[in-house]
Amino acid sequence: MTQRETWATRTGFILAAVGSAVGLGNVWRFPFVTGEGGGAAFLLVYLLFVAMVGFPAILAEFVVGRKTKRNPVGALREYGGSAWKYVGGVFIVTGFVILSYYSVVAGWFVRYFLLGLTDSYAGHLAAYEEAAAGSEEVTESMVMFDTLATGLDSFLFHTLFMALTVGIVALGIRRGIELAVKVMVPAIIILLVGLAAWAATLPDAGAAYAYYLNPDFGVLASEWASILPAAAGQAFFTLSLGMGVMITYASYLGEDRNLAEDGTIIIGFDTAIAFIVGLVVFPIIISGGADPGQETVGAIFFSLTEAFAELGVGRWLGLLFFGTVAIAALSSAISILEVVTSYVIDEKGLERWQAALGMGGVIYLLGVPVTYDLIFLDLLDGFADGVLLVFGALVLMVLVGWIAPQVAVDELQKGIAPLGSLGDVWIWAIRVPLIVVLLVALYLGLVDYVEFLTGDFAGWVAATL
Numbered sequence: 094m095t096q097r098e099t100w101a102t103r104t105g106f107i108l109a110a111v112g113s114a115v116g117l118g119n120v121w122r123f124p125f126v127t128g129e130g131g132g133a134a135f136l137l138v139y140l141l142f143v144a145m146v147g148f149p150a151i152l153a154e155f156v157v158g159r160k161t162k163r164n165p166v167g168a169l170r171e172y173g174g175s176a177w178k179y180v181g182g183v184f185i186v187t188g189f190v191i192l193s194y195y196s197v198v199a200g201w202f203v204r205y206f207l208l209g210l211t212d213s214y215a216g217h218l219a220a221y222e223e224a225a226a227g228s229e230e231v232t233e234s235m236v237m238f239d240t241l242a243t244g245l246d247s248f249l250f251h252t253l254f255m256a257l258t259v260g261i262v263a264l265g266i267r268r269g270i271e272l273a274v275k276v277m278v279p280a281i282i283i284l285l286v287g288l289a290a291w292a293a294t295l296p297d298a299g300a301a302y303a304y305y306l307n308p309d310f311g312v313l314a315s316e317w318a319s320i321l322p323a324a325a326g327q328a329f330f331t332l333s334l335g336m337g338v339m340i341t342y343a344s345y346l347g348e349d350r351n352l353a354e355d356g357t358i359i360i361g362f363d364t365a366i367a368f369i370v371g372l373v374v375f376p377i378i379i380s381g382g383a384d385p386g387q388e389t390v391g392a393i394f395f396s397l398t399e400a401f402a403e404l405g406v407g408r409w410l411g412l413l414f415f416g417t418v419a420i421a422a423l424s425s426a427i428s429i430l431e432v433v434t435s436y437v438i439d440e441k442g443l444e445r446w447q448a449a450l451g452m453g454g455v456i457y458l459l460g461v462p463v464t465y466d467l468i469f470l471d472l473l474d475g476f477a478d479g480v481l482l483v484f485g486a487l488v489l490m491v492l493v494g495w496i497a498p499q500v501a502v503d504e505l506q507k508g509i510a511p512l513g514s515l516g517d518v519w520i521w522a523i524r525v526p527l528i529v530v531l532l533v534a535l536y537l538g539l540v541d542y543v544e545f546l547t548g549d550f551a552g553w554v555a556a557t558l
């Protein structure tokens with residue numbers, strides 16, 4: 094076996110972890126789950142989850158990875174004992190599910206990027222004018238999204254995106270991943286801040302801020318059973334937690350860094366980006382007269398194509414924006430495929446390129462139905478997010494909090510000063526409050542998902558077959 098790779102530079106690890114965290118979860122998923130959850134009430138619960146559950150959980154993944162220097166399956170087996178490898182197996186399955194639809198959605202961003210190359214966004218929208226005429230609710234931008242999000246377009250761009258992901262992972266972590274991240278995060282932040290400043294000048298920006306930032310505790314009290322699992326799922330998704338990405342990335346650490354500091358930086362960037370996306374999207378949606386609670390997976394596409402169509406320089410901004418998000422999605426997709434690939438390399442002894450191509454191929458096929466009908470997006474995303482990620486985070490907390498807490502504290506202290514009682518605080522936060530919250534979130538998430546299966550999905554099946 095060849096020697097295991099490590100990150101080429103000191104900042105390589107942080108960049109790659111930020112690259113993994115920042116992606117479609119921030120730009121695409123965050124605005125529509127926030128809309129579904131009622132705006133500010135959801136935002137509040139989400140932020141609490143990020144700080145109080147996300148932070149301890151990212152540290153847990155880091156210590157398990159750095160301690161064992163293995164892929165998630167091997168890492169859990171070594172850390173917890175042989176039965177734990179099955180939990181690692183769940184992580185691998187989660188990676189398959191998430192990446193399959195992630196690639197389809199990322200393909201949409203590539204598609205919208207290309208739109209900007211061929212004509213202005215206003216020009217593209219004009220082509221859908223007839224199809225949208227005569228309806229109050231349906232706008233050109235929605236018809237355009239519906240046309241591009243499924244069918245041949247979607248299929249082709251899913252294929253392209255998955256091919257790129259496999260190619261980069263096949264090249265290995267040093268040459269591939271570290272390189273891709275360095276420009277992307279600053280570019281996204283600059284673009285988003287600019288767009289948010291423009292969105293602030295829209296007529297209903299004030300109403301949008303109230304919706305997004307001023308929580309209605311009545312909504313929270315009546316809707317908590319759906320807000321809680323959705324916020325938990327979104328927090329794990331956006332931070333790439335619950336399926337061993339951070340275990341894998343920390344396993345390539347050659348030196349003892351301050352993991353708490355690294356975790357804070359990663360979480361800070363990720364949360365800031367999602368938050369600013371909300372400042373861009375909600376003023377546009379509300380000023381356009383739409384109800385953000387009705388927004389769906391297309392929200393970011395409708396609102397931004399309209400914005401780019403209005404703005405004089407919209408074509409170039411749009412090009413830049415969609416292109417940058419596509420790259421951000423690529424660095425996230427890479428991290429998911431890297432987990433699956435490192436598992437096959439370490440445990441089955443395949444070559445890197447064989448592992449990346451084989452696993453990438455299966456994931457690609459799993460994503461194809463999504464390009465046919467978006468109900469499959471809900472089917473996969475609901476399961477991954479509402480159930481699998483929360484489950485993954487929960488078992489990891491049991492492992493670190495109850496099975497081997499001392500090892501975890503010792504490992505965390507390397508690269509930091511001795512933690513003293515802070516280490517106990519961390520372990521006890523994990524042991525009881527976090528585990529209870531995650532159990533509740535998992536239960537509610539399962540209930541929601543079963544409801545979807547027996548409701549919307551069963552209805553779709555009955556109507557289609």
Ligand code: TRP
Nearest residue numbers: 114116117118119330331333425
């Ligand atoms: N965090 C990424 C995003 O927000 C997606 C992602 C990458 C992910 N790796 C993950 C989600 C692992 C869950 C688990 O776009």
